[in-house]
Amino acid sequence: SQKIEQNSEALNIQEGKTATLTCNYTNYSPAYLQWYRQDPGRGPVFLLLIRENEKEKRKERLKVTFDTTLKQSLFHITASQPADSATYLCALDNQAGTALIFGKGTTLSVSS
């Protein structure tokens, strides 16, 4: 079955630095991969989607890469701000295309 690993449960960085979060997957070749942000007590909010034929996607201060050979996605937040503090979830489509499979998430803390 598909397996997703976000290899850091927590990441602490200083304001202004670039945060890099990692998502690795096994046993599957997904058509796309997504990143979501989740704040305490709230549902996940979509950030970016990258397809298997795309190497990189950007949105404002966010950048996602997708390496299908390494089976890895990297999520970057440049010029990080305390407001970026949240849990970030990586998600893949399941093989049936009927649901998303989520990683455990990485909790990012940006200190001023």
Place this chain on the structure above:
Amino acid sequence: GAGVSQSPRYKVAKRGQDVALRCDPISGHVSLFWYQQALGQGPEFLTYFQNEAQLDKSGLPSDRFFAERPEGSVSTLKIQRTQQEDSAVYLCASFSVRAAQETQYFGPGTRLLVL
């Protein structure tokens, strides 16, 4: 509506009690999903509807869990004879196929605590 809404936001149940959790998806979204999120974990898929048809219920953990969407809009997740291990946040999500994006829009969740 403006987004996916869920009710109640919090539910405390005694072990053995039945509970019903409601989801109102974004108007016009034909696809609806239920997920279960334990503390410190990512959401885990429970079931998927397309309109009123339940196309995938492979994630339901036991036959105590039942979901329905009789008119293709509002959905209810019912848990019978609740157990302590059912304590979690239950998230509902919807998306529109016409948006050509596979992104899901999540509600705030219902936090269930079984005592």
